[in-house]
Amino acid sequence: MKIRTVEVIHVRIPLRKPLRTSHLSQKDVDAVLVRLETDDGLQGVGEVTPILGYSAETAGSVDSVIKEQLVKVVMGEDPFRIGYIQHKMNGALAPGTYQEAKAAIEIALHDILGKALNVPVYQLLGGRYRESVPVVGWVGLDRPEAMAQQARQLLETKFRAIKVKIGGSQEDIVRVKSVMDAVGGEIEVRADANEAPVPDDILRKLDGFGLKWIEQPAPRDRLDKLAEISRRMDTPIMADESAENTNDVYRIASTRAADVVKLKVMRQGGLLETKKCLALLDAAGIQTTIGHGFNLTLGALGEAHVVLSSPEPVEISEIGGPFDKMTDEVAAEQVQIEDGMLVIPKGPGLGTSLSEPKIEKYLIERLKLSDNAA
Numbered sequence: 001m002k003i004r005t006v007e008v009i010h011v012r013i014p015l016r017k018p019l020r021t022s023h024l025s026q027k028d029v030d031a032v033l034v035r036l037e038t039d040d041g042l043q044g045v046g047e048v049t050p051i052l053g054y055s056a057e058t059a060g061s062v063d064s065v066i067k068e069q070l071v072k073v074v075m076g077e078d079p080f081r082i083g084y085i086q087h088k089m090n091g092a093l094a095p096g097t098y099q100e101a102k103a104a105i106e107i108a109l110h111d112i113l114g115k116a117l118n119v120p121v122y123q124l125l126g127g128r129y130r131e132s133v134p135v136v137g138w139v140g141l142d143r144p145e146a147m148a149q150q151a152r153q154l155l156e157t158k159f160r161a162i163k164v165k166i167g168g169s170q171e172d173i174v175r176v177k178s179v180m181d182a183v184g185g186e187i188e189v190r191a192d193a194n195e196a197p198v199p200d201d202i203l204r205k206l207d208g209f210g211l212k213w214i215e216q217p218a219p220r221d222r223l224d225k226l227a228e229i230s231r232r233m234d235t236p237i238m239a240d241e242s243a244e245n246t247n248d249v250y251r252i253a254s255t256r257a258a259d260v261v262k263l264k265v266m267r268q269g270g271l272l273e274t275k276k277c278l279a280l281l282d283a284a285g286i287q288t289t290i291g292h293g294f295n296l297t298l299g300a301l302g303e304a305h306v307v308l309s310s311p312e313p314v315e316i317s318e319i320g321g322p323f324d325k326m327t328d329e330v331a332a333e334q335v336q337i338e339d340g341m342l343v344i345p346k347g348p349g350l351g352t353s354l355s356e357p358k359i360e361k362y363l364i365e366r367l368k369l370s371d372n373a374a
């Protein structure tokens with residue numbers, strides 16, 4: 001079996017409401033979709049949704065690097081040789097860069113493999129370890145009373161944990177207090193500073209609220225600061241933006257810069273590399289969670305299959321997007337949420353395909369390249 005067609009599709013999906021973090025406020029999400037087709041007509045799809053201010057790449061740069069560099073790497077190859085193709089993609093780009101571009105292709109390769117063998121992707125990743133994937137509900141930066149009200153709604157709609165954005169200012173104390181007063185006794189609450197440098201006096205006060213953890217309270221390249229905060233605080237400290245690739249994950253582990261690390265399939269460079277990072281962090285005695293908050297269905301499914309097949313991540317994941325933030329979707333069968341748990345489509349591979357009318361509706365740019373050497 002050989003890959004004969006590579007299609008790269010850039011779409012833009014509006015968010016249900018603008019989401020504000022310390023990086024920026026955004027009202028839509030750009031996704032890059034990859035569809036691979038083999039000489040015997042099997043198709044596999046992958047997706048990444050880089051976020052401005054958060055991701056090292058944009059959808060435009062991911063789209064370009066796939067067309068310029070990675071199409072020629074994957075074209076003509078046997079899609080079963082995922083490790084080999086991954087190695088070639090790593091060799092075609094500077095080390096640790098364009099993780100999202102590699103991930104989009106690697107997810108699509110797993111989808112083809114699952115469809116060829118008639119098994120879900122989690123069967124290719126070690127088999128099913130857990131039955132379900134509970135996820136967090138998200139509360140963006142807002143006035144404290146609005147954040148408390150939103151947390152209450154998320155609790156009522158049966159999310160299993162709540163994640164609140166903070167911004168590194170004195171107002172964070174009122175924000176966290178309002179949310180904890182509203183729901184703190186009933187549900188686990190996590191806070192995320194998204195690299196806003198949180199001053200020491202604010203961190204000291206936040207330490208007393210019983211938060212599950214505080215995420216990235218220092219810029220991504222300040223592992224020294226993150227380590228110092230982790231040593232000082234009772235509340236566990238999580239690295240997110242700091243964990244851009246496997247080398248970063250190794251540096252976090254070897255410098256004990258965080259108590260918990262957030263992994264994302266799009267940023268780790270694919271499903272297999274995310275599994276490697278899970279093993280690395282487990283060996284270092286560091287907890288993990290998985291989940292990009294702004295996936296479309298395909299990205300969310302890639303992450304869900306990693307969680308389903310892995311013992312390492314904490315029970316409640318941070319996978320989000322299709323069921324809580326997007327107004328629409330480009331996958332034909334979608335990921336749903338029920339009582340705070342992901343409901344994933346059944347079927348081989350990722351269990352879904354792309355909807356042509358939806359792609360046309362949200363299209364920014366598309367390119368389909370075929371290998372005519374067949």
Ligand SMILES: [Mg+2]
Nearest residue numbers: 192194215240
């Ligand atoms: Mg984060």
